[in-house]
Amino acid sequence: MFRPTWKTGGIAALALALTAVALPLANPAAALAAGSLGLFLLWRGWRFERDLAIVAASLAVEREVEPKLLRQGAMASIRVRADLSAPPGLTVRVRDLPPAVATGDPPLSPPGTVATYTVWLMAPGGTTFGGVIVEASDAYFSRDLICRHYNAPHLQVFPGGSWGVGRGRGVRGEDTRVDRKAALAGQDVRGFRPYRSGDDPRHVDWKVTARRGTLYVREIAGLEGGIPLIAVDLPTTLNGDLTTLARFTMTVYSAAEEVINTHGNCSLLIITSGEVVRFLPGAQDIREVVAILGSLAPVEPHAPLYRASGSAVLMARMRRPAIGAGPEERAYHERLSDIISAFAAENPVPFTVAIREALSRANAVEIRLYSLLVTGDRSHLVQLANEAKSQKMRVVLKAPVGASPLPGIDAMEVL
Amino acid sequence: MATDRRFILLCTAEVLVVAAGNIVAALILQMIVLAAFIEYRRGFATFAAATIAFSGVIAVSSTVSFPLLALAGALGCGYLALLLQDYRLARWAGGEA
Numbered sequence: 001m002f003r004p005t006w007k008t009g010g011i012a013a014l015a016l017a018l019t020a021v022a023l024p025l026a027n028p029a030a031a032l033a034a035g036s037l038g039l040f041l042l043w044r045g046w047r048f049e050r051d052l053a054i055v056a057a058s059l060a061v062e063r064e065v066e067p068k069l070l071r072q073g074a075m076a077s078i079r080v081r082a083d084l085s086a087p088p089g090l091t092v093r094v095r096d097l098p099p100a101v102a103t104g105d106p107p108l109s110p111p112g113t114v115a116t117y118t119v120w121l122m123a124p125g126g127t128t129f130g131g132v133i134v135e136a137s138d139a140y141f142s143r144d145l146i147c148r149h150y151n152a153p154h155l156q157v158f159p160g161g162s163w164g165v166g167r168g169r170g171v172r173g174e175d176t177r178v179d180r181k182a183a184l185a186g187q188d189v190r191g192f193r194p195y196r197s198g199d200d201p202r203h204v205d206w207k208v209t210a211r212r213g214t215l216y217v218r219e220i221a222g223l224e225g226g227i228p229l230i231a232v233d234l235p236t237t238l239n240g241d242l243t244t245l246a247r248f249t250m251t252v253y254s255a256a257e258e259v260i261n262t263h264g265n266c267s268l269l270i271i272t273s274g275e276v277v278r279f280l281p282g283a284q285d286i287r288e289v290v291a292i293l294g295s296l297a298p299v300e301p302h303a304p305l306y307r308a309s310g311s312a313v314l315m316a317r318m319r320r321p322a323i324g325a326g327p328e329e330r331a332y333h334e335r336l337s338d339i340i341s342a343f344a345a346e347n348p349v350p351f352t353v354a355i356r357e358a359l360s361r362a363n364a365v366e367i368r369l370y371s372l373l374v375t376g377d378r379s380h381l382v383q384l385a386n387e388a389k390s391q392k393m394r395v396v397l398k399a400p401v402g403a404s405p406l407p408g409i410d411a412m413e414v415l
Numbered sequence: 416m417a418t419d420r421r422f423i424l425l426c427t428a429e430v431l432v433v434a435a436g437n438i439v440a441a442l443i444l445q446m447i448v449l450a451a452f453i454e455y456r457r458g459f460a461t462f463a464a465a466t467i468a469f470s471g472v473i474a475v476s477s478t479v480s481f482p483l484l485a486l487a488g489a490l491g492c493g494y495l496a497l498l499l500q501d502y503r504l505a506r507w508a509g510g511e512a
Contacts, residue, residue: 002501010422014429021433022479029441030433031479035486036445036466037429042493043462049500050458056508089455134508139454143501148510 002048002143011037011140041140048141051087052134058085061132061150063096067287068294069246069253070121070157078106081114082132082150091137097130097146099155108135121157126243128154156243158250192216227263229364229393230256233371233381234272235298244372249293251398251415252370256289267362268292269355271384272299273377276354281361314340351380355387366394370415373403381406425452442470 004012015037022030064079082094096106096115104119121127131148192208195215208216232252235245259266260283268280268289277299278292318337325333359367367388371381381397385408388395397409405412428448435441446463450456472482 001498007422011425014426018429018433019483022483026479027433028438028473028479029435031473031483032438032441032466032470033429033432033445035469035473035483036449038486038490039462039465039469040449042490042497043458043465045494045497047458049497049504053504056504087457089457131510145505145508147508149508 002045002052002141005137005140005142008041008044008140011041015041044138044140048090048136048138048143051090051138052136052143052145055084055086055090055092055134055136056145056147058083059132059134059147059150060084061094061147063129063150063152065153065155067290069250069290070155071250072121072157075118075120076102077116077118078104079114079116080106080132082109082111082134084111084134086111086136089138093135095133095135097132097148099127099129101125101127101157121155126154126156128152156246156250158247192218227265227364228259228366228368228396229267229269229359229362230259231367231369231384232268232270232296233369233373234270234277234296235372235374236273236376245296245298248370248372248415249296253289253293255368255370255398256283256293257286260284260286260289267364269358269362270296271351271355271380273380274351275299276351276358279354279358279361281358282363352383352387355384356391359387359391359393364393366396368396368398369409370398371403372415373399378406382408385409421452425449438470438474442467 015034018030018034018037021027022034060083062081062083066077066079067074070076078096078098080096084092084094086092093108093110094115095108096117098104098106098117098119099121102119102121104117106117107115109115128151131146131150134145134147136143136145192205193216195204195217199217203217205216205218230252235248256266256268265282265284266289267282268278270277270279270292277296280288280292283289314336318333318340320333367384369381369384385395385406389408394410395408397406397412398415399412400415403412425448428444432441432444432448435444445466449462450459453459469482469486472485473479476482
C-alpha cells in the first residue's frame, strides 16, 4: 500500500480548505483550485504507480553466497547487487530479504551497488531467499514493494550434528553458534592402544594409563588408520535428486575437514565410472576442498569401465584348472585364456594407471571410500580397492544403509 | 527547508487564484502555479486536460456544489482504481500472479 508524504497531506488539507471556502461563498475560482488540487494528487498517485511498475519490471538481482556448503549455525556471507532503471524524480533503494531460517541484518543500498552482509543459518533443510524489498519514494508517495521473484540461489543447510559438531569452527574457521551439549559430548572412542612415539599427547587417556601403569592413547573412531585418503565415488545419475548429492557432498566435506584438523592435510580423490574426475593431494586448506566439492554434480562417464575385477584376479582364475568343471565354465576358461594371452602385453586401462599414481602420491595408509552405491557399474570401485590392497592400504567403504559390500573392502560403515 | 518554502508559496498562490475571480484567469494561474510546484513534469498534460475539463464543467454549471460533488465521486473512483493497480502490482511482484 502506498503511503502519502507530508506534502501530500498538506495539499489535501489545502484542497479541503478551498472547498470550505468555495461551497458557502459559491466561488468558482475556489472550487477550481480545490478540484484541481484533488486532481493533482490523483495524477501524482497514478504517476507514482506507473513509475513503480517500471522499476519492478526492470529489476535484476545478482546474489552470491559464500561458502557454497552451508551448515546449521554457520555464518554465511551474502553479496547482493540490484540493478534497475528508476524514472527521474523517483528515489529507489533496495534491501535484501534473507532466508526465513536465517538471522541477519541486510543493509539498505542504492541500486547498482554491491551490498554485503552476513547471516547465520539457524535451521537445516532447503531454503531460498525471500527476495528483495524495493523502497521507492517521490515527493508525494512512498511504497515498500516486496519482489519475491529474485530468491536465487537455492540453499541447502545441513544439520550441525554431523562430523565435527561443536568444534566451534565454521567452514572457514569463522565463528559458529555452537551447541554446547554437543560440544561436550566429544568424539567416539573406538579403543585404546599403547603410546607410540609421535602420538599426540592430547590423546593420552590418563585413566587407562593409571590402571595399566604405562601410557595408553585413545583411538578416535575413524582415525585409527593413520592419514587417510578420502575417495569419492561421484554418482553417474541421481535422477535429478540434488538434495541427496548435496548431503553426500556435505558428508565428504565434514570428513575432509576432520582429517585436515587432525592430521594437517587431506588428499581427495574423486572418481566416477572409469574416470578420475579430480585429485587433490595433501590439501591443507579446507577451502580447496570446498571449492572442489561445491562444483560437483552427477556426470555421465565418457568411458564406462565394466571390468569385473582386477587383472590379477582374472589371471588367478585362468590358472585354475578347468578339470571337472561344467561345459560353460570350460568355455569361459578358454575364452578368458585367449583374451588374457592376447591382451596381457597391452597397457593397463588408463583408469587403473591414474588411480595407481594417485594412491602413490597420496602417501596414505587408509582409503575412506564414500559412495552412494547407485545401481550400475561398480567395477571401478573394485579396481580402486584392488589397487589400494596392492599398495597395502586399508579400505573402508562408507555407503548407505543396506548397501551390499564390495570385494576387497576391509570394513564397511554407514554413510 | 526549500521544500517547505515551496509549499508555502503554493498556499500563497492559491489565495491569488481564489482572488482572481475570473474562472479563466484562475485556471491559467493554477496551471502556472502547479507547474512551478513540481520538479518533473512527465504526464503533466494529462493533469492539465483533466483540470481544463473540470473548469469547463464549473463554467457551464450554475452552482459549484454539483461539480465538486461529481469531482469527489470521480476522485473516489480514481483512488479505488489506484488501489486495485497497486494490489495487482504487489501480487505480481510477490509471485502470486
